[in-house]
Amino acid sequence: MTFIKEVINALEQLAPPSYQESYDNAGLIVGTGQEEVTGVLLTLDVTEDVVAEAINRNCNLIVAHHPIVFKGLKKLNGKNYVERTVLKAIKNDIAIYATHTNLDHVTNGVNWHIAQILGLQNVRILAPKKQALSKLTFFSPIANTQAILAALHEAGAGNIGNYSNCSFRTEGTGTFMPNDAANPVIGKNGAQEEVKEHRAELIFPSYLESAVMTALRRAHPYEEVAYYINSLENENQEVGAGAYGELQEPLETDAFLHLLKEKMNLQVIKHTAPHSQTVQRVAVCGGAGSFLLANALQSKADVFVTADYKYHEFFDAEDRIMICDIGHYESEVFTKNLLYNYLSGKFSNFALCLSEVNTNPVRYFV
The missing domain is CATH 3.40.1390.30 (NIF3 (NGG1p interacting factor 3)-like)
Structure with a gap:
């Protein structure tokens, strides 16, 4: 059920x-x-x-x-x-x-699927999102760090591109004095304590904060967990608009247009004049994608495949890239x-x- x-x-x-x-x-x-x-x-x-x-x-x-x-x-x-x-x-x-x-906006989403249909390789996000990542820094007794990190990785923290279980740690001394109401795992109430600890840092998608914090609190031995979270300006290479990649071999422009028409099941392609005689790097955006033209140019794509281009927007190609408008429905069906x-x-x-x-x-x- x-x-x-x-x-x-x-x-x-x-x-x-x-x-x-x-x-x-x-x-x-x-x-x-x-x-x-x-x-x-x-x-x-x-x-x-x-x-x-x-x-x-x-x-x-x-x-x-x-x-x-x-x-x-x-x-x-x-x-x-x-x-x-x-x-x-x-x-x-x-x-x-x-x-x-x-x-x-996700890898293996709409734009990844278009790239797959066209046979693109080495696919990347065209316009990665900012402010979608956070960094967790926590402090723990050295003997417990690995178990805590394992729990955090299970919750989705510590992934960077094609690498998982990523973290950084340094060793230092943590100091604290439990008051009379505390129930310390290490030390005694009213006594100053020093513990050899790790300071560990790892990145996670911001939307996972609740799950990450739950994992931290469950895995950490301390009654009061010392930690802080920072929002990052880093671009999240796994999240963002559009995608781009390369054809396995360069194609003559007409051959690429035939490939595009066949693979995307198109009746018509509206396009600007070819930028070059051959096509290898292709940028894509399902649906209305004119807002990504600057990103497509920055990626050095030969062609930008998208939809919903207005007449005057086609002039923006300026012989730097070939824009192919294949239709909104056709790009996302x-x-x-x-x-x-x-x-x-x-x-x-x-x-x-x-x-x-x-x-x-x-x-x-x-």
């Missing part, structure tokens, strides 16, 4: 809600999360047709990339497609969960496959369904 909240917990391990942009509305939009899962329908968008599909396929949870409620609702009377969709889901006891910019692959590795006792509804509001006459 699996409850909806368990599926949500798994999704939030992949894409923590704290990584969504301030304007976003990711998370559980309809439902309580307390219901047992009968099936999960995976989709890019939620529409009335998608809710109908969930009903027909006995799925009581819809997991979408785009939040159906984005700007907030003041009334719920069915006057537009958003209100009608929400009402239909509520009437049929279907929960709706969205994982949006938080899924954009594969997100449901990403979610399918992830959830199928976590759960096996209910149906995972890829939505067959084409939610793209844009049509092409070719």
